[in-house]
Amino acid sequence: MSGIADxxxxxxxxxxxxxxxxxxxxLACTYCLTASNPKSPRRELGAERMxxxxxxxxxxxxxxxxxxxxxxxxxxxxxxxxxxxxxxLPTVVLTNGTMFGPTRFANATRLAVPNIAVQxxxxxxxxxxxxxxxxxxxxxxxxxxxxxxxxxGVRVRVATTAEPDRLDDERTVRLRELxxxxxxxxxxxxxxxxISRGRATAEGMGMAIPHYExxxxxxxxxxxxxxxxxxxxxxxxxxxxxxxxxxTIDPLSVPAExxxxxxxxxPPGSDARLSIR
Amino acid sequence: MSRVELITEATAPLTTRKYFExxxxxxxxxxxxxxxxxxxxxxxxxxTVLNPSSIGFRVKEMVIVRTSAVAGCKYCVNAHTMVARxxxxxxxxxxxxxxxxxxxxxxxxxxxxxxxxxVDAVAGSGPIPEHLATExxxxxxxxxxxxxxxLVSTTLLLNRYCTALELPTDTGTIARLTxxxxxxAS
Numbered sequence: 167m168s169g170i171a172d173x174x175x176x177x178x179x180x181x182x183x184x185x186x187x188x189x190x191x192x193l194a195c196t197y198c199l200t201a202s203n204p205k206s207p208r209r210e211l212g213a214e215r216m217x218x219x220x221x222x223x224x225x226x227x228x229x230x231x232x233x234x235x236x237x238x239x240x241x242x243x244x245x246x247x248x249x250x251x252x253x254x255l256p257t258v259v260l261t262n263g264t265m266f267g268p269t270r271f272a273n274a275t276r277l278a279v280p281n282i283a284v285q286x287x288x289x290x291x292x293x294x295x296x297x298x299x300x301x302x303x304x305x306x307x308x309x310x311x312x313x314x315x316x317x318x319g320v321r322v323r324v325a326t327t328a329e330p331d332r333l334d335d336e337r338t339v340r341l342r343e344l345x346x347x348x349x350x351x352x353x354x355x356x357x358x359x360x361i362s363r364g365r366a367t368a369e370g371m372g373m374a375i376p377h378y379e380x381x382x383x384x385x386x387x388x389x390x391x392x393x394x395x396x397x398x399x400x401x402x403x404x405x406x407x408x409x410x411x412x413x414t415i416d417p418l419s420v421p422a423e424x425x426x427x428x429x430x431x432x433p434p435g436s437d438a439r440l441s442i443r
Numbered sequence: 444m445s446r447v448e449l450i451t452e453a454t455a456p457l458t459t460r461k462y463f464e465x466x467x468x469x470x471x472x473x474x475x476x477x478x479x480x481x482x483x484x485x486x487x488x489x490x491t492v493l494n495p496s497s498i499g500f501r502v503k504e505m506v507i508v509r510t511s512a513v514a515g516c517k518y519c520v521n522a523h524t525m526v527a528r529x530x531x532x533x534x535x536x537x538x539x540x541x542x543x544x545x546x547x548x549x550x551x552x553x554x555x556x557x558x559x560x561x562v563d564a565v566a567g568s569g570p571i572p573e574h575l576a577t578e579x580x581x582x583x584x585x586x587x588x589x590x591x592x593x594l595v596s597t598t599l600l601l602n603r604y605c606t607a608l609e610l611p612t613d614t615g616t617i618a619r620l621t622x623x624x625x626x627x628a629s
Contacts, residue, residue: 407455407456407476412478
């Protein structure tokens with residue numbers, strides 16, 4: 167067993183490895199960590215490299231994979247890539263859920279396999295309220311695609327990102343009921359805070375947090391490895407370096423071991439409590 | 444203006460933050476921090492080679508300033524001019540090391556002259572003439588020659604690094620150079 171495997175098995179290191187497949191997106195959400203939009207540089211990690219990372223992650227002893235962006239499904243062969251990743255480890259792929267026209271939807275139904283979950287963002291039970299954050303018609307598209315994916319056998323998780331003053335208790339209850347009515351398991355509806363990084367900082371949104379309050383989930387982007395998926399954020403067109411671990415991403419053992427050394431040196435009693443999941 | 448962005452305390456990657464805690468670590472560290480995995484290993488190596496060891500501070504700074512001057516590295520000449528003064532070298536000696544005056548006018552000791560002639564050859568190109576190698580071995584042991592060779596080589600590495608990236612001389616060094624009557628290499 168490798169040192170990484172020991173650390174994952176004992177809970178010292180989180181088991182998931184994240185990959186930023188790309189940075190461009192068809193949306194431009196107000197709190198986007200990567201300040202993505204349709205004109206963002208693509209900064210693609212590439213299918214072959216993603217497959218290699220998955221293979222190495224499994225060999226090192228990591229337990230799960232996550233794919234995020236940007237919007238991963240802007241990449242034509244993303245379904246094939248996610249299927250390939252899932253042959254190594256259980257994989258969750260994050261999407262805004264707005265890309266699934268008839269052809270893409272039919273292709274996405276191939277993700278109805280046990281090792282894959284598709285995580286779709288939705289921030290409010292009220293269309294206008296949701297779309298203020300995520301863009302026109304976002305609510306309608308998500309409300310359309312989630313039940314259909316579930317009917318097709320795809321495991322769907324829903325992630326809600328909101329500041330407390332935007333999502334009060336009443337709205338939260340209605341959102342839970344709505345998502346549940348689509349067939350999403352309660353455990354698969356996740357709530358997460360807005361973090362003051364990326365576009366959220368420019369918009370004056372979110373909470374500023376020290377890195378040790380964020381789980382140290384090894385995150386790979388095209389230009390380096392980071393402490394967490396909150397790491398390779400973009401402000402004013404530049405990728406932040408404060409949570410950069412190494413520029414080396416292959417072999418994966420280089421950033422993994424560097425991350426482990428950092429985690430082992432973290433102040434005792436540190437409470438990692440915030441997650442992108 | 445540097446040719447690459449210099450990392451600051453606010454943008455320092457996690458593994459490099461210790462170098463920024465005491466203030467500006469200088470442009471070599473601030474540029475290296477772009478690639479965090481390089482920083483610890485590079486600085487450990489550079490520090491071991493450049494800092495006083497079995498070879499003393501004065502000799503090491505003689506070698507560093509002379510190599511940097513031969514290589515035409517403005518950043519290193521500026522920075523190590525003042526370090527050389529701190530190492531006890533006179534103003535005249537440092538001017539000679541900077542190639543501004545003849546070496547034999549400032550350095551009378553035969554060992555110093557042999558060393559600097561050898562440094563000029565090592566920091567240049569092509570083979571080292573036999574007579575220079577023979578002469579320097581009269582004054583330095585084999586292990587010292589190994590250290591000195593690595594010191595010239597490492598200084599050249601830094602010379603090319605600083606020159607290629609156009610690392611800027613800090614204002615404190617410029618002020619010291621000026622007040623000591625040295626020209627600021629620019």
